[in-house]
Amino acid sequence: MLSINALIAVSLAYTLVLFLIAFWAERRARAGRHGWLRSPLVYTLSLSVYCTAWTFYGAVGSAARSGLEYVTIYLGPSLVMFGWYFLLRKLVRIGRVQRITSIADLISSRYGKSGSLGVVVTLLAVTGSTPYIALQLQSMTLSLSVLAGTAVSAPVMGMWFALGLAVFAILFGTRTIDANEQHFGVVSAIAVEAVVKLVALVCVGIFVVWGLNGGPSEVFARIPPALLSENIFTPRWVTLTFLSATAVICLPRMFQVMIVENADERHLTTAAWAFPAYMLLISLFVLPIAVTGRALLPVGANPDLYVLTVPLSQGQPWLTLLSFLGGFSAATSMVIVSAIALSTMISNHIAVPVWLSLDREHSQASGDVRQVVLTSRRISIALIVGLGYLYFVLTGGSAALASIGLIAFAGAAQILPSLIGGIYWRGANRWGALAGICLGFAIWLYTLFLPSFGGSFLLSEAVIRDGPFGIDALRPHTLFGLRSSDPLVHSVFWSVSLNALAFVTVSLLTAPRPLERVQGAQFVDVFRQAGAPVLQRSATSEDLFTLAQRILGTAPAHKLFADAADQQGTPATLPVADDRLIARVERELAGSVGAASAHAMVSQITRGGQISVDELLRMADETAQIVEYSQELERKSHELARTAAELRSANDRLRELSAQKDAFLSQVSHELRTPMTSIRSFAEILRDQQGLEQADVQRFVAIIHEESQRLTRLLDEILDLSFLESGQARLKLADLTLGDVVQSAVTSTEGLCKSQGVALRVAPAHMDARVAADFDRLAQVLINLISNAVKYGKGATPQITIRAETDADRVHVEVIDNGPGIDPADWSRVFEKFSRLEDMTLAGSAGLGLPISREIMRNLGGDLTIMPCDRGARFRLTLLRAAGTEGRRAAE
Amino acid sequence: MKPPAPPDLAERALIRRKREDAALAVPALGVLLLVSPVLNIFAGSGRILGLPAVFVWIFAVWGGLILLTFRLTRRLPPADERPHPEPKDPAAGGS
Numbered sequence: 001m002l003s004i005n006a007l008i009a010v011s012l013a014y015t016l017v018l019f020l021i022a023f024w025a026e027r028r029a030r031a032g033r034h035g036w037l038r039s040p041l042v043y044t045l046s047l048s049v050y051c052t053a054w055t056f057y058g059a060v061g062s063a064a065r066s067g068l069e070y071v072t073i074y075l076g077p078s079l080v081m082f083g084w085y086f087l088l089r090k091l092v093r094i095g096r097v098q099r100i101t102s103i104a105d106l107i108s109s110r111y112g113k114s115g116s117l118g119v120v121v122t123l124l125a126v127t128g129s130t131p132y133i134a135l136q137l138q139s140m141t142l143s144l145s146v147l148a149g150t151a152v153s154a155p156v157m158g159m160w161f162a163l164g165l166a167v168f169a170i171l172f173g174t175r176t177i178d179a180n181e182q183h184f185g186v187v188s189a190i191a192v193e194a195v196v197k198l199v200a201l202v203c204v205g206i207f208v209v210w211g212l213n214g215g216p217s218e219v220f221a222r223i224p225p226a227l228l229s230e231n232i233f234t235p236r237w238v239t240l241t242f243l244s245a246t247a248v249i250c251l252p253r254m255f256q257v258m259i260v261e262n263a264d265e266r267h268l269t270t271a272a273w274a275f276p277a278y279m280l281l282i283s284l285f286v287l288p289i290a291v292t293g294r295a296l297l298p299v300g301a302n303p304d305l306y307v308l309t310v311p312l313s314q315g316q317p318w319l320t321l322l323s324f325l326g327g328f329s330a331a332t333s334m335v336i337v338s339a340i341a342l343s344t345m346i347s348n349h350i351a352v353p354v355w356l357s358l359d360r361e362h363s364q365a366s367g368d369v370r371q372v373v374l375t376s377r378r379i380s381i382a383l384i385v386g387l388g389y390l391y392f393v394l395t396g397g398s399a400a401l402a403s404i405g406l407i408a409f410a411g412a413a414q415i416l417p418s419l420i421g422g423i424y425w426r427g428a429n430r431w432g433a434l435a436g437i438c439l440g441f442a443i444w445l446y447t448l449f450l451p452s453f454g455g456s457f458l459l460s461e462a463v464i465r466d467g468p469f470g471i472d473a474l475r476p477h478t479l480f481g482l483r484s485s486d487p488l489v490h491s492v493f494w495s496v497s498l499n500a501l502a503f504v505t506v507s508l509l510t511a512p513r514p515l516e517r518v519q520g521a522q523f524v525d526v527f528r529q530a531g532a533p534v535l536q537r538s539a540t541s542e543d544l545f546t547l548a549q550r551i552l553g554t555a556p557a558h559k560l561f562a563d564a565a566d567q568q569g570t571p572a573t574l575p576v577a578d579d580r581l582i583a584r585v586e587r588e589l590a591g592s593v594g595a596a597s598a599h600a601m602v603s604q605i606t607r608g609g610q611i612s613v614d615e616l617l618r619m620a621d622e623t624a625q626i627v628e629y630s631q632e633l634e635r636k637s638h639e640l641a642r643t644a645a646e647l648r649s650a651n652d653r654l655r656e657l658s659a660q661k662d663a664f665l666s667q668v669s670h671e672l673r674t675p676m677t678s679i680r681s682f683a684e685i686l687r688d689q690q691g692l693e694q695a696d697v698q699r700f701v702a703i704i705h706e707e708s709q710r711l712t713r714l715l716d717e718i719l720d721l722s723f724l725e726s727g728q729a730r731l732k733l734a735d736l737t738l739g740d741v742v743q744s745a746v747t748s749t750e751g752l753c754k755s756q757g758v759a760l761r762v763a764p765a766h767m768d769a770r771v772a773a774d775f776d777r778l779a780q781v782l783i784n785l786i787s788n789a790v791k792y793g794k795g796a797t798p799q800i801t802i803r804a805e806t807d808a809d810r811v812h813v814e815v816i817d818n819g820p821g822i823d824p825a826d827w828s829r830v831f832e833k834f835s836r837l838e839d840m841t842l843a844g845s846a847g848l849g850l851p852i853s854r855e856i857m858r859n860l861g862g863d864l865t866i867m868p869c870d871r872g873a874r875f876r877l878t879l880l881r882a883a884g885t886e887g888r889r890a891a892e
Numbered sequence: 893m894k895p896p897a898p899p900d901l902a903e904r905a906l907i908r909r910k911r912e913d914a915a916l917a918v919p920a921l922g923v924l925l926l927v928s929p930v931l932n933i934f935a936g937s938g939r940i941l942g943l944p945a946v947f948v949w950i951f952a953v954w955g956g957l958i959l960l961t962f963r964l965t966r967r968l969p970p971a972d973e974r975p976h977p978e979p980k981d982p983a984a985g986g987s
Binding site: 068071075078079080081082083084085086216217218220221223225228229230231232233237238241269270272273276277280284287 | 928
C-alpha cells in the first residue's frame with residue numbers, strides 16, 4: 001500500500017512540474033520563440049485530451065464487462081482523422097479565417113452571428129460537461145482511496161482536486177485574451193500529460209502481458225468466452241462508433257484543442273495518422289489488462305480500477321504510482337481544457353451580451369471590456385468546476401464510468417447536424433439550426449440525461465417506468481413505442497434523427513437573413529473565397545479605436561490602427577474608418593469575445609450594418625455570373641450537337657455516294673465483260689481452228705469488229721458521262737431554232753422507225769421557238785429518247801409523238817409513246833446509271849443513255865423529266881429560251 | 893517528396909484529384925471493414941496465432957489504415973490554392 005501522504009505529495013509535485021512547464025511555455029511564446037510549441041507533435045499530443053480518466057480507467061472496465069466494445073470509442077475518432085482532408089481541414093480553415101473561439105461561436109457565427117444559438121449551444125455544452133467533469137473528480141478520488149487503502153473522505157479530496165484544477169485553468173487559461181484564443185502553456189502541459197498517460201498504460205500493459213503472463217497468447221487463453229460474443233457488430237457498436245466520431249469534433253474541449261488551438265493547418269497532416277496511432281497504442285493493452293484483472297483479482301473488485309489494482313496486487317508500487325499519475329494526467333487535462341473551453345463560451349455568449357445590454361453608457365476606459373471578459377471567464381471556470389464538484393457530491397458517484405461519458409457524447413452529438421449542415425449546405429439557416437438543436441437537446445434530456453439519475457432528479461421513477469401521466473408512448477426508454485434493448489441506442493436514434501429532420505425541414509421552410517447568407521457563403525466556400533464581402537457601414541475612427549482599446553487593450557489597439565493607417569498610406573494619423581477597417585476590427589474583436597458579441601458591439605457604434613441593395617446585387621452578381629457561364633456552356637454544347645449532326649449527315653451522304661460508285665464500277669465491269677468475252681472467244685476460234693470457211697472467218701471478224709465498236713462506244717459514253725457529271729464537258733451554246741434540231745433527230749432515226757414500223761409524228765406548234773443549246777448534244781438527247789421509245793414503247797400500233805410548249809422563259813419538248821409506260825415508282829431509277837427495269841436495259845446496251853441525256857440537259861441549264869401520262873411514257877425536255885433574243889432582234 | 897516536374901497542369905490536377913479521392917476512400921474503407929457486418933465474420937472464438945481473430949482483425953485493419961493515411965498525407969498538401977497566410981496577419985481573408 002502507498003501512504004496517502006506520499007500520494008498527495010507525488011500529485012502535488014507532478015502538478016507543480018506541470019505548472020512550471022506551462023509557465024515556461026507561456027514565457028517562450030510571449031517572447032516569440034514558438035519553436036516546438038507550434039510543432040505538429042505537440043498538436044497531436046494535445047488532441048489526446050480526448051482520452052480522459054474515463055478512457056484510462058473506464059476502458060479497462062468496459063473491456064472486462066463487454067469485451068471489445070471499448071474499441072469503438074477510439075475507432076470513431078480514428079475514422080474522422082482518416083477523413084481529415086474533407087472535414088477537419090475545412091473546420092480548421094474556417095476557424096482561422098473567421099477567428100472562431102469555441103464550438104458555440106462557430107455555430108453562432110455561421111448562422112448570422114446569432115446570439116440565441118450561441119446561448120443554446122453553450123447551455124447544451126455545460127449541461128453535457130458537468131457530469132463528465134464530475135466523473136474525472138470521481139475517478140481521482142476513487143483511485144486515491146483504492147491506493148491508500150484507507151477510507152478517504154471523497155467530498156474533501158474532491159474539493160481539493162477541484163480547487164487545484166480551477167486554479168490551474170484560471171492561471172493559464174485566462175491570463176490574457178489572446179487574439180487567437182490560443183493557450184500555449186496549457187497545450188504544452190497537456191502534451192506532457194499525454195506522454196505520461198501513454199507511457200503509464202503501455203507500461204502496465206507490458207507488465208501484464210510479459211510479466212504476469214508468458215505473452216499475448218497466454219493472456220488470451222484466459223479470456224472468458226462471454227467476452228468474445230458471436231455478434232460483435234450490433235446497433236450498439238454502430239452507435240458507439242458514431243458517437244465517438246462525433247465527440248472528437250463536437251465536444252467543447254476537443255473543438256478547443258483541434259480547431260481553436262491549431263497553430264498551423266499543416267499540423268493536421270501529421271495528426272491525421274499520428275493521433276489514430278496514439279489511440280491504437282492506448283487501446284492495445286486494454287483487453288489484456290481486463291482479462292488478467294478478471295483472472296487475478298477477487299470477483300468483487302471494481303473493473304474500472306484494474307489498471308491500478310493489478311500492479312498493486314502484484315507488489316509493484318512504482319508501476320502503480322506511474323499508473324496513478326497516468327490516470328491523474330488524464331483527469332486533470334480533461335477538466336482544465338473543458339473548463340477553459342466552456343468559460344470562453346459562457347463569457348462570449350452569455351456574460352458579455354448581458355453586460356453589453358446592461359450598461360450602454362458605461363465609461364469607456366481602456367481595456368474595461370477586457371476586464372469584464374477576463375473576470376467572467378475566471379468566474380465561469382470556478383462555476384463549471386464547482387458544478388462538476390456539486391454533481392459529484394450529490395450523486396455520490398455513479399457505478400460505471402463509461403455510461404456517464406457516453407451520455408456526454410450523446411449530448412455533444414446534438415450539435416453535429418447543424419455543424420455539418422452549416423459548412424456544406426448554403427441553405428441551412430438559423431431557424432433550422434435552432435429547431436434541430438433544441439429538439440435534439442430536449443429528447444436527449446428526456447430519454448437519456450434525466451433518466452440517468454434513476455428517478456432522483458426531475459423525472460420520478462414512476463415516470464421513467466410508465467411515462468408521464470401513464471402515457472405509454474412517452475416512456476423515456478421506449479419513446480413512441482420503439483423498443484430497444486439499449487437506452488443509449490434508443491436515445492441517440494431518436495434525438496439525432498429528429499434533430500436532423502427538424503434542422504433540414506425548418507431550413508427549407510424559412511428564409512435566411514442577409515447576414516446568414518453572407519456567413520453561409522463564407523463557411524461553405526471557405527476554400528474558394530478570395531475575400532470576404534464587406535458590409536456597408538459607417539463609423540468614426542475615434543469610436544472604433546475606443547472600442548478596440550476597450551477589448552484588445554491599448555497597445556494591441558494602437559498597433560492595429562497604426563498598421564491600418566500604414567496600409568491606407570497615411571501613417572501619421574488615425575486611419576479612415578472605411579468598411580474594410582470596420583470589418584477588420586470586428587474580426588479582431590471576434591477573436592476575443594466571439595462573433596456574435598463582436599458584431600453586437602460594432603453595430604452599436606456604426607450606422608447602417610444592414611446589407612445594402614448594392615451588396616445583395618454584388619452577391620447576386622456572383623450567382624448571375626455562374627448562371628451566365630452555365631448558359632454559355634449550354635449554348636456551346638447545342639452548337640456542338642448541331643455541328644455533329646451536320647457532320648453525321650454529310651458522312652451518310654458520302655457513304656451513299658461511295659456505295660453508288662462501287663455499284664457503278666461493278667456494273668461497268670460487268671457491261672465491259674460481255675463484249676470482251678465474245679471478242680475473246682471469236683478470236684480464240686480464229687486462232688485455234690485451222691481450215692475455217694472464208695465466209696465464217698468473215699462473219700467472225702465482223703462480229704469482233706462490231707463488238708469492239710460497241711466497247712468503244714461504251715467507254716466513250718462512260719467518259720462522256722463522267723465529263724458531264726464533273727461539269728468539264730464543253731458545250732457549244734448557240735442560238736438555235738428548236739424545229740431544226742428536232743428535224744435533224746427525226747431524220748437520223750427515220751430508218752430505225754421504219755424498220756420497226758413505228759409512226760413518228762412531230763406537232764408543228766412552237767417549233768419555231770429559239771432556244772439556247774448545243775445543236776449536236778440536243779440532237780443526241782432527242783435521238784436517244786426516240787430510240788428508247790422505239791425499243792420499249794411497243795404498242796399495238798406503235799406511235800411516237802414529239803411536241804413542244806413554251807412559257808415565259810422556257811421551252812418544253814415532249815417525246816410521247818403509246819407503249820406500256822413506266823411505273824411511277826421507277827421514275828427516279830430510270831435515270832440511274834446502268835439501272836435495269838425488269839431486267840431490261842433501258843438505253844442502249846449499257847443503260848447509260850438516259851443518265852447521259854439528263855446530264856446533258858442539266859449542263860444546258862434545262863432538265864429531263866418523266867411526266868405523268870394516261871398510257872405510254874412521256875419524257876419532257878426543258879430548255880432555256882435563247883437569251884437576248886428580243887434584244888438581238890431589235891438590234892438587227 | 894514531389895515527383896520531378898510533372899509534365900503539365902492537367903496531369904498534375906488529375907494526380908491531385910486522385911489523391912483527394914483516395915483521401916476520401918480511406919475512411920470509407922475503414923467504415924466498411926470496421927463498422928459493418930464484416931466484423932461478425934471474425935467474431936466468436938476463432939483464433940489467429942493464439943489471439944482472438946476479431947482482436948487481430950480490428951488492430952490489423954486499424955494499423956493498415958494508419959499507414960495508408962500516413963502515405964497519403966505525405967502527398968497531399970493541406971493548403972492548396974493560396975500560400976498559407978500567417979495567423980498573425982489580421983487582414984487574412986481581406987484582400
